[in-house]
């Protein structure tokens with residue numbers, strides 16, 4: 001029976017190196033690696049170089065591959081992220097905003113907080129009432145204290161990072177610490193076995209490189225899964241229209257300018273702008289629909305935003321990126337599995353792409369087939385798990401658009417047309433008229449977005465359930481009030497105890513964090 005002994009990963013972007021790290025860290029024994037891992041990347045095609053917002057899962061991923069948080073923060077120009085703030089998504093008024101924090105609503109699984117909110121506090125934004133995290137973000141607070149050990153949290157957090165530096169950091173760690181074999185060469189051909197499996201990749205300088213399992217991390221071109229195997233691409237442009245982005249790096253006004261604790265996402269007339277604060281600069285980008293606006297108009301809106309938020313006038317031209325929102329019909333075919341942009345990409349909203357990479361790499365690690373005979377069974381399960389996850393990502397992203405009251409452009413009007421709303425999301429919206437999103441709506445293990453995230457976005461976007469259906473219990477409002485009071489007390493306590501993001505990052509750069 002053919003054993004799986006050598007894995008060849010094609011692509012040295014964040015997907016390739018994260019996958020290499022996750023696999024190599026697992027498949028090592030005291031006497032050396034139990035699985036050979038080679039990463040092949042082209043010297044002619046660089047990684048995409050964007051993707052600077054992560055999820056809290058990144059903490060576990062980095063810890064599992066053995067990097068220290070101090071090194072990561074220092075070398076990747078990383079800072080702490082506690083969620084996303086959405087501005088002008090409901091209406092285009094300047095004061096329109098809501099928050100999607102990482103922490104679950106306080107008392108979430110104990111009672112119906114939504115009923116309590118609607119009955120007694122409907123004038124307060126939902127997230128501000130049920131969570132202390134929006135208040136921490138409003139003051140640029142860090143999610144932990146200087147004495148909190150590496151990767152541990154006082155409040156749940158993820159990172160903002162420099163994508164270019166992240167790739168180089170992972171590469172160094174994977175090659176020097178985890179024994180990943182790195183080949184800098186361009187793939188020019190693919191050899192197959194009689195049964196259709198990939199036998200080897202032909203490279204320009206190193207000839208044929210054979211392996212048992214091939215991981216396609218070749219970016220949007222999807223060299224192996226898409227181009228070689230022709231696995232169909234399921235475009236989602238009819239649901240989520242954005243297909244272009246203009247990205248730019250913006251210096252701070254001063255070295256000690258505050259570092260934002262959340263990704264700020266500000267809706268524009270035909271898309272939205274992300275604003276990510278790193279220790280040394282902001283990363284800003286305008287994502288938009290080319291069917292609804294021109295590059296020139298999108299750039300004008302981007303420049304207006306930058307000037308309005310403290311950036312300089314006359315910044316250099318932004319970098320243009322284009323993408324086709326969608327994903328592959330399947331992700332694992334024969335002895336080839338696609339991870340990262342080669343599997344799909346929808347748009348940067350809610351930063352789910354790297355999280356899907358982490359989930360894919362983790363499933364590959366945990367379910368690594370021992371033999372070729374076991375591979376098709378694992379592949380079927382992998383395809384089922386990730387088809388479901390991509391569908392949920394699409395539902396959740398679309399939820400941000402369908403409840404808008406903006407009618408200032410065709411982009412927003414088209415987004416609300418029922419024909420553009422996936423059936424399952426329509427169904428959920430009908431149910432949520434009478435009951436809040438709950439675990440009954442999302443019952444798989446490792447759902448990409450928990451029901452609490454749906455609550456934050458749904459109520460942040462101004463959705464109000466029918467009062468009669470909000471709760472069946474008469475004591476919910478009293479119980480909820482208790483949790484709201486506790487959340488307020490926690491807010492005061494944490495505001496007093498936590499340093500700012502800038503202060504904690506400066507401390508880490510000077511002194512480092514203590515080990516767990």
Ligand SMILES: Cc1cc2nc3c(=O)[nH]c(=O)nc-3n(C[C@H](O)[C@H](O)[C@H](O)COP(=O)(O)OP(=O)(O)OC[C@H]3O[C@@H](n4cnc5c(N)ncnc54)[C@H](O)[C@@H]3O)c2cc1C
Pocket residue numbers: 010011012013014015016040041042043044045046047048049050051052053054185186187188217218219220221223245247285321323339340341342345347348351352353354355
């Ligand atoms: C505008 C935008 C914003 C984004 N923002 C976020 C975000 O905030 N958060 C998030 O999680 N994600 C985000 N993403 C997605 C994120 O950038 C990607 O998921 C991530 O960078 C992984 O990319 P990758 O490694 O799959 O591909 P790439 O970085 O494109 O790497 C492809 C690799 O394949 C190699 N390659 C290609 N062809 C060959 C060949 N013939 N031979 C050898 N090697 C080859 C290249 O050399 C390269 O190393 C964003 C994406 C876009 C477009």
